[in-house]
Amino acid sequence: MLRSVQQIVPAIPTSDGAGVKLYRSIGSPSLPQTDPFLLLDEFKSDKAGDYIAGFPDHPHRGFETVSYMLRGKLEHKDHVGNHGILESGSVQWMTAGRGIVHSEMPMQVEGLLWGFQLWINLPANKKMCEPRYQDIPAQQIPKKDLDNGSQVRVIAGTFEEFKGPVEGIITNPLFLDIQIPANKELTVPLPPDHNAICYLFDGSAHIGVTNTSRGQPIGEKHLAVLESNGDELRIETDKTPARLLIISATPIKEPICRAGPFVMNTRQEILQAFEDFRIL
Numbered sequence: 001m002l003r004s005v006q007q008i009v010p011a012i013p014t015s016d017g018a019g020v021k022l023y024r025s026i027g028s029p030s031l032p033q034t035d036p037f038l039l040l041d042e043f044k045s046d047k048a049g050d051y052i053a054g055f056p057d058h059p060h061r062g063f064e065t066v067s068y069m070l071r072g073k074l075e076h077k078d079h080v081g082n083h084g085i086l087e088s089g090s091v092q093w094m095t096a097g098r099g100i101v102h103s104e105m106p107m108q109v110e111g112l113l114w115g116f117q118l119w120i121n122l123p124a125n126k127k128m129c130e131p132r133y134q135d136i137p138a139q140q141i142p143k144k145d146l147d148n149g150s151q152v153r154v155i156a157g158t159f160e161e162f163k164g165p166v167e168g169i170i171t172n173p174l175f176l177d178i179q180i181p182a183n184k185e186l187t188v189p190l191p192p193d194h195n196a197i198c199y200l201f202d203g204s205a206h207i208g209v210t211n212t213s214r215g216q217p218i219g220e221k222h223l224a225v226l227e228s229n230g231d232e233l234r235i236e237t238d239k240t241p242a243r244l245l246i247i248s249a250t251p252i253k254e255p256i257c258r259a260g261p262f263v264m265n266t267r268q269e270i271l272q273a274f275e276d277f278r279i280l
Contacts, residue, residue, distance in 0.1 A: 003190065003230035004215065005208035007031070011042060011199075011221040017104075018053035021045060025199060025223035027119070034225050035195055035251040036171050038063060038263060039119035042201055042221065046112040054105035059277045060096035062127040062263040064120045064169070067092045067104065068155065068177075068245075072113035078102035082133050086115075089138025091155050093166050097122070097129035099276065116199075116245065123252050124265050126170050140165045148184045153177040157248075159189070171249035178235075179243045180205065185236045188246055192231040196248035198224040203242035209234040 009031045011023035020043055025031060027039035045051055054074070067074065067086055074086040079101040086092055086104070094100070106113055122129070136155070142162040144152040152159050156166035157174030164175065174194065180186050190196050198207055200218050207224045208215035214236065218224055226233060233246065255265050262273040 001230040001232070002210045003196065003208060003226045003233050004210060004213070005224045006227045007225040008216055008218060009223045009225065011223065016041065017055035017058075020054065021050040023221050025221075026197070031223070031225070033256065034197065035253065036121040036249050037118065037195075037197060037247070038121055038256075038258070039117070040197070040199060040223065041117045042199070043116075044112070044114040046110075048109055051106055051113045052109065055103060056105070057101055057103045058261055059099060059101045060094075060261045061099040061273045061277075062269075063096055063122050065094045065096065066118040066120065066175070067094075067115065068118070069115040072111065072115070073107035074104045074113075074115070075107050076102055076104045078131075078133075080131070084133070084135040086135075087138065089141065091136045091141070091166070093134040093136070093156075093169070095122075095129065095132050095169075097127070097131045099273070100131040101277075118247065119263070120169075120171060120173065120249060121252050121256065121263060123170065124254055127264060127269075134166055136165045146186070148186070149181040150184060150186050151179045157191075171252070173247065173249040176246045177243070178246060180235060180237050180241060182237050182239050182241050185209070185234065188233045188235070190226075190231055190233055190246075190248050193250060194248035195228060195251045196226040196233065196246065198226065198233065198235075198244055198246050200224075200242060200244040202244075203237070203240045205242035205244065206236045206238075207233070209236050
């Protein structure tokens with residue numbers, strides 16, 4: 001069964017960290033969250049002043065952060081000694097769990113810095129788990145070249161015979177980076193029990209195409225929330241190619257209480273997080 005589109009949301013310009021300019025789709029007034037996704041940001045600039053201040057030390061608790069780099073370099077460090085470099089094409093999947101203080105700082109003073117940050121919720125029984133990182137270099141992410149010229153990078157989950165390198169995530173996510181040439185069609189299998197989103201960041205396309213509808217047109221810096229029924233998503237391009245993220249995961253279906261860098265189930269748990277990190 002083909003999935004259709006429930007909602008199209010434009011990403012809005014904002015800033016975060018120490019003033020990094022970015023575009024936010026999930027976590028915006030139009031779409032505060034869509035279970036289990038809490039935030040999706042795209043940062044893209046070749047102006048150093050837009051990104052050079054980076055994301056200095058800050059805490060997280062109760063969810064996971066995913067940093068995916070298309071171009072440029074970020075250095076990450078945390079308070080328990082983890083250290084790594086996010087380079088073009090690489091991904092970092094961080095399970096904050098009970099708490100971590102980390103930084104992500106640009107390792108360049110010029111050139112294009114382009115990437116994404118996604119927040120994924122954790123269920124109540126995993127919110128206080130031990131934190132961990134998965135750092136995946138670009139060469140470990142499998143790439144599928146299709147007969148129609150499309151290309152699929154598989155970061156998490158599976159696409160045809162390829163399995164993404166990210167493992168052991170409680171929401172069992174699918175995370176694909178897809179390029180589709182002009183005037184082509186692509187059908188992407190989706191787990192039927194997942195909630196799914198599609199973020200288009202280059203070109204344009206029709207999302208949620210069915211046998212009786214061309215679906216919804218979508219342009220750059222727009223996010224489509226998909227209907228929950230169905231196990232396939234069909235995408236069509238016209239005269240321009242498209243590049244997009246398709247992300248899905250098992251919904252958690254629990255109350256959410258969030259404040260800044262903390263996402264818990266109750267206000268009392270949020271207050272405890274502030275107390276634990278001593279930033280009240």
